[in-house]
Amino acid sequence: MEINKDIELKKLGEKIKAVRKRLCLTQFDLGVRIDKDQQSISRLEAGEINPSYIYLMEICKGLEVELKDIL
Incomplete structure (x- = not known):
C-alpha cells in the first residue's frame, strides 16, 4: 500500500484547522x-510541512486535545 x-x-492540516476553528482560535492565537x-x-494547516512528533504534541496541548483527535 502506497502512502x-x-x-x-x-x-492532517485540515483536521488541525477544523479543531482550531471549532475552538474559535485564530492561527495567531x-x-x-x-x-x-x-x-x-x-x-502546517496547508500541509506544507511534515511536523515532528514533538510539534504535534505541542499542537495538541495548544488545542487541548489528544493526538488521536487530530490523526
Whole structure:
C-alpha cells in the first residue's frame, strides 16, 4: 500500500484547522499558546510541512486535545 505524503499532510492540516476553528482560535492565537509564529501554523494547516512528533504534541496541548483527535 502506497502512502501519498502530500495528501496525508493536507488531511492532517485540515483536521488541525477544523479543531482550531471549532475552538474559535485564530492561527495567531494558537501560535501564542504554543510559542510558534502564525506563519508556521499556516504552513502546517496547508500541509506544507511534515511536523515532528514533538510539534504535534505541542499542537495538541495548544488545542487541548489528544493526538488521536487530530490523526
